Amino acid sequence: MTMPAKPAHKPSNPRFSSGPCTKRPGWTRDALADALLGRSHRSKDGKARLKLAITRTRAILAPPEDFHIGIVPGSDTGAFEAALWSLLGARGVDVLAWESFGKGWVTDVVKHLKVDDVRILEADYGVLPDLTKADFTRDVVFTWNGTTSGVRVPDGDWIPADRKGLTLIDATSAIFAQPIDWSKADVVTYSWQKVLGGEGAHGMLILSPRAIARLESHVPAWPLPKLFRLTKKGQLNAAIFEGETINTPSMLCVEDYLDALAWAESIGGLKGLMARADANARVVFDWIARTPWIENLAVDPATRSNTSVCLRIVDADILARPEAEQAAFVKALVARLEAEGAAFDIGSHRDAPVGLRIWTGATVETADLERLTPWLDWAFAVGKSDLA
Structure with missing residues (x-):
């Protein structure tokens, strides 16, 4: 695969944890x-x-x-x-x-x-x-x-x-x-x-x-x-x-x-909150649709969460490896993003299948998710290169 360049811009707020979740935009003490x-x-x-x-x-x-x-x-x-x-x-x-x-x-x-x-x-x-x-x-x-x-x-x-x-x-x-x-x-x-x-x-x-x-x-x-x-x-x-x-x-x-x-x-109450979550999830869903190495863990589109978007890697080279090696690959990918300050806490839950989990709830900014997806592609490509 072609190695993408390291993205030039990072999310302004790299906090994509599924709980505790990031504070509302503009929050200070x-x-x-x-x-x-x-x-x-x-x-x-x-x-x-x-x-x-x-x-x-x-x-x-x-x-x-x-x-x-x-x-x-x-x-x-x-x-x-x-x-x-x-x-x-x-x-x-x-x-x-x-x-x-x-x-x-x-x-x-x-x-x-x-x-x-x-x-x-x-x-x-x-x-x-x-x-x-x-x-x-x-x-x-x-x-x-x-x-x-x-x-x-x-x-x-x-x-x-x-x-x-x-x-x-x-x-x-x-x-x-x-x-x-x-x-x-x-x-x-x-x-x-x-x-x-x-x-x-x-x-x-x-x-x-x-x-x-x-x-x-x-x-x-x-x-x-x-x-x-x-x-x-x-x-x-x-x-x-x-x-x-x-x-x-x-x-x-x-x-x-x-x-x-x-x-x-201030953002329109419940309708505003739901609209933000929907828009955020759509960024990730659109990226999944154009990205061959990743897939939504939720099989049926009607049941896909708009807050805790869970992902699994479907790249054939990775799936061909033993489960322990797949887990190590994902762990290294998550650590790579954290070291770059591009994304924190996006590994799947410890009880869930190995993969990624990205929080897209209302307190996340859509622009930060748009900046995140190139980093995901970059981190995956670097990991594949390291395996070669």
Whole structure:
């Protein structure tokens, strides 16, 4: 192959990590100047900042008014664990898994909660399980967007409006970038550190009236850790959804989330965020279409993520080598880009097939992705040359 010249221009921001994700354009530490530091989060002012985060979240995401939005500990993982531990056990459960995090929820439901009646609908990285086999007389657990496979559900049409069970949706790399059909959602969770580029350790838990009715009518068979307790005396602990968190939040992180939400509003809210993610993903998709050595890990175009774009190398010379050598090739390619300051953290997730993963969420600038793709071609060509 012809060796391309080293590109003349690097991305202005080479941060393409899939989590924590890059900060919003123009972010500086000055954005945190008004953080309520050294004050109690239970003070009037502290609760007001937390409530403001919930209010601004509602304004942008626009779930139905009777949905509750709360801030909980432990990032998206903590939020989803709270939902699993608090809600499951009343019905049989279907768990859909096609990537690392979905498989993690399988482990929780089967090995830790030990729910009696569980069906697992699995698929390999790159494809979805057969969605038509999900039984909505049961509770259904799934990720809306598979962060480690780049495969998302195409929409909510496969979920019946008259379902008997609950839908529990891990939406952390989907929300703010992909439309969520709220009529098909009973539990939605996410973290601040994905599409909005916020800081970690805090999760968001959104509950429908059906989920709240389950909370108030069902007592789990297992003991609930304090961090997962969403009820008090058999009723929803409404304070959690008004800004009174279960444990101590970082008010610095809260301020950062408020800044991200304000930026989101300034670019057109949810529509603006989704448009940016779509435009960013299109840059990568167009490059894939003209590049013979790379392929989207997501097989079906309708299920391809517009945030966590996962890639696999399909060059025949590389694929002919043992898996360990393929992995070493990709690792060297990623290290080469990092050493040049052209791209950070774009290797595939440790549990995923060997390849690349490029975050294209709303906080990434399209121009930086346009500058990235020539560097990918250059790094691949250098790696092939080294093998010769």
